[in-house]
Amino acid sequence: MKRLALLSFALITSAQAATTITVASVNNPDMVTMQKLVPEFTKKYPDINVKFVFLPENELRQKVTLDVASNGGGFDLATVGAYEVPIWAKNGWLEPLNPLFSKNPDIARSYDLNDVLPSIRDAMTYNKNLYAVPFYAESSMTFYNKDLFKKAGITMAHNPTWTQIQSYASRIHNPSGGVYGICLRGLPGWGENMALFTTMANTFGGRWYDTDWNAQLNSPAWKDAMTFYVNLMKRYGPPGATGNGFTENLTLMSQGKCGMWVDATVAAGFLSDPSSSKIVKSVGFANAPTGPGTDRGNHWFWSWNLAIPKSTKKEDAAFKFLTWATSKDYIALVAKTKGTWAAVPPGTRVSTYHNPNYVRAAGAFSNIVMNSIRSADVNKPTLQPVPYTGVQYVSIPQFQALGTQVGQFLAGALSGDSTVDEALRQAQQAAQTVAVDGGYKK
Structure with a gap:
């Protein structure tokens, strides 16, 4: 006892x-x-x-x-x-x-x-x-379904441009068959849709601020990038894209429902894992797309x-x-x-x-992943000089709120609740307010 x-x-x-x-x-x-x-x-x-x-x-x-x-x-x-x-x-x-x-x-x-x-x-x-x-x-990279590409008679470029991505998507898109030409982040958030979209804006020659902290979201580069993104997703993306972030798109891609997906390199391992992916034998890998302005800033970090x-x-x-x-x-x-x-x-x-x-x-993707991480330059993320660091974000405390706010404007343009011009006007005003109220613009 x-x-x-x-x-x-x-x-x-x-x-x-x-x-x-x-x-x-x-x-x-x-x-x-x-x-x-x-x-x-x-x-x-x-x-x-x-x-x-x-x-x-x-x-x-x-x-x-x-x-x-x-x-x-x-x-x-x-x-x-x-x-x-x-x-x-x-x-x-x-x-x-x-x-x-x-x-x-x-x-x-x-x-x-x-x-x-x-x-x-x-x-x-x-x-x-x-x-x-x-x-x-x-970093970021392009994933694609090799079986769908073969069926469409097209070949993925190792260093694709966004224009090529759009062309591929048009050939693969088959919504009645449950296949969408491309999946991209549409869920609002500075770390969600704005992570992807900022890299796109970078390659169109855009930037968040000039060296005097003047907001640049109403520039032709941002308008071209946002117009391209909205049109691409409306024509060849899945329905309800504004609810899709990384996790949702990973599920769609791994189930064979996306012809392409541009997103985080970490997904390469998930798509190559038989326990979670149905496209292990058909998934292909390429670099993140570049735009008409530059290849700088296409790979996030x-x-x-x-x-x-x-x-x-x-x-x-x-x-x-x-x-x-x-x-x-x-x-x-x-x-x-x-x-x-x-x-x-x-x-x-x-x-x-x-x-x-x-x-x-990981031989099919390890070199792309490592080269993408190494080539992502947080100190020179854009074609023109900027006063901040960060490829897909601006390294100021206010960006967490600002990026999410702009992400909501972007989602509004994608859903049709507003126009691209209206989204950019609101985004420009929000970014300029942050620069002034934050004391960055003297």
């Missing part, structure tokens, strides 16, 4: 000693895989429980930004983008990781920060301190990263999960679980791209 009492006491004490960390994450497939593999983390750290809060991208940004800005402490870890990290670090919202690596030398040795791609590592650094580590990194909010009281436990989920061992675990190296989180580690197993599995 006494032994049972002692055992019960030990179990209760152990349960009380366990630390629960809450992770806020975008509901992308790679992050869902991370949640499924948490039992492997728990084997290594049985005293740490992990709880996930999955949200759509737009909602995630709103909730996490509000929580960290108000020091709410609702999350111990958050997936944050390349846009947010330096801004949040400057605001003092994130825990610097350098002291935690120094405090945990064994973890630091096995983690091997030098293996993380330098460009990604630099993007996560502010004032010489590292504030996040990448879960995956991406992005990474989803794990960061520790300053408000957490559980930074040690959060650090252990952060380093586990972004480690070399985790990447190998995903390959083992998925049964293919093509499905591992891409774009973060040099060792991944030197691994012969990955090269064999």
Whole structure:
């Protein structure tokens, strides 16, 4: 009886000693895989429980930004983008990781920060301190269905132009047969439709601001780009496109319902995974399209990263999960679980791209992905000079709201609720107001 009492006491004490960390994450497939593999983390750290809060991208940004800005402490870890990290670090919202690596030398040795791609590592650094580590990194590229192209008697260019993309879409589009010529993001959001559309505007010769912070959204380049986008999607896109973001288009493409899709390079692994894609044998890959103005700014640059909010009281436990989920061992675990190296989180580690197993599995797209990431120049994203950095975003705090607002105007033009001219007039006014009220325009 006494032994049972002692055992019960030990179990209760152990349960009380366990630390629960809450992770806020975008509901992308790679992050869902991370949640499924948490039992492997728990084997290594049985005293740490992990709880996930999955949200759509737009909602995630709103909730996490509000929580960290108000020091709410609702999350111990958050997936944050390349846009947010330096801004949040400057605001003092994130825990610097350098002291935690120094405090945990064994973890630091096995983690091997030098293996993380330098460009990604630099993007996560502010004032010489590292504030996040990448879960995956991406650029943009073109995906296409080789079977549909063959049936239409056309061949995808390795470096397509938007004009060629439109021509291909017209040949493939067969809505009565359940196939749409092209799928593009239409869901409003600075990280949704505006991520894709800004790269399009870049290649038409457009920019958000000139070097004096005068808004440029009423320029001929923006009008040409928006007119092209709206016409392309109305003629050859799926119905209800303003409700389609990355996740919805991934589903359409993987089910064989899209002839083409221009989006994040991370989708290459999903489309090559037999467990989630019906077009594994027919998916093809090409570079992101260029426009009539320039090839500059056609490849975006992005990474989803794990960061520790300053408000957490559980930074040690959060650090252990952060380093586990972004480690070399985790990447190998995903390959083992998925049964293919093509499905591992891409774009973060040099060792991944030197691994012969990955090269064999992802040979059809790995070079395009790596070259796209390397060629995306956040410091020179447009044909004409600009006062900001960022290919598919403007690196100012106000852009999260501004980009989403302009995304709503773009969606209005696509749905027919407004004209392109009206959308551009509203967008220009909103961008100019931000420049003035934000103190950028002197």
